Amino acid sequence: MGGILYKGFVIGILVSAPMGPIGLLCIQRTLNKGRWHGFFSGLGAVGSDIFYALLTCLGMGIVIDFIQSNQEVLQVAGGILMMLFGIYIYRSNPSKNLHRPPTAPKNYFQDTVTAFGLTLSNPFIIFLFIALFARFNFLAEATIFSTLIGIASIAAGAIFWWFLITFLVNKVRNNFNVRGLWIMNRIVGTVIVVIAAVGTVVALWEYAKIMRYMR
Numbered sequence: 001m002g003g004i005l006y007k008g009f010v011i012g013i014l015v016s017a018p019m020g021p022i023g024l025l026c027i028q029r030t031l032n033k034g035r036w037h038g039f040f041s042g043l044g045a046v047g048s049d050i051f052y053a054l055l056t057c058l059g060m061g062i063v064i065d066f067i068q069s070n071q072e073v074l075q076v077a078g079g080i081l082m083m084l085f086g087i088y089i090y091r092s093n094p095s096k097n098l099h100r101p102p103t104a105p106k107n108y109f110q111d112t113v114t115a116f117g118l119t120l121s122n123p124f125i126i127f128l129f130i131a132l133f134a135r136f137n138f139l140a141e142a143t144i145f146s147t148l149i150g151i152a153s154i155a156a157g158a159i160f161w162w163f164l165i166t167f168l169v170n171k172v173r174n175n176f177n178v179r180g181l182w183i184m185n186r187i188v189g190t191v192i193v194v195i196a197a198v199g200t201v202v203a204l205w206e207y208a209k210i211m212r213y214m215r
Helices: 002-016 021-032 035-058 060-069 071-091 094-098 108-120 125-135 144-171 178-214
Strands: none
Touching: 002 035, 002 125, 002 144, 021 035, 021 108, 021 144, 021 178, 035 108, 035 125, 035 144, 071 178
16 A cells, blocks of 8 residues: 555656646746645646546546547647637736735635646646556556545645645745746746647648548
């Protein structure tokens, strides 16, 4: 049991650590709104990661077949969602949050939901889980109980990562002025839009090649 806990904790960190759009989003929100907005955004990503981890555990073959047979559609849909979200971040005004009165409501739920949806738009994270599960021999000959313990340990590792990264970023938050936050918004929004646009173009190109072969 101890091995499952340790392996799951490490997998949770490894899944969360790559500094992709979600990582940049959490940093942007930590700098722009405060630590807990960034942390709850990370929790949204954790929820999506756990969903895909469960899918991976329940049926690797079925999930892989579905993704491979619909990968162009999934990439285009996810790319469009990411581009819209990136444009929203790019156009957001950080000064509104910087000077927001202390009594303003803290909409952590919205932070969590948007991060969850953005992470969920990339189902190819399943392949990362498959690779990590194979690398660590995770849940070999697993029972239902050990599977649940393993998934919980993945969640714990991911939550620990987002707690740590938002804590560290928040420490340097006071060194950012409005211009620094504005630049951060532009960088995060641009990175998300570029990644989404490239993925969408590649997916459409592959779809066009498939259609040519089918004629």
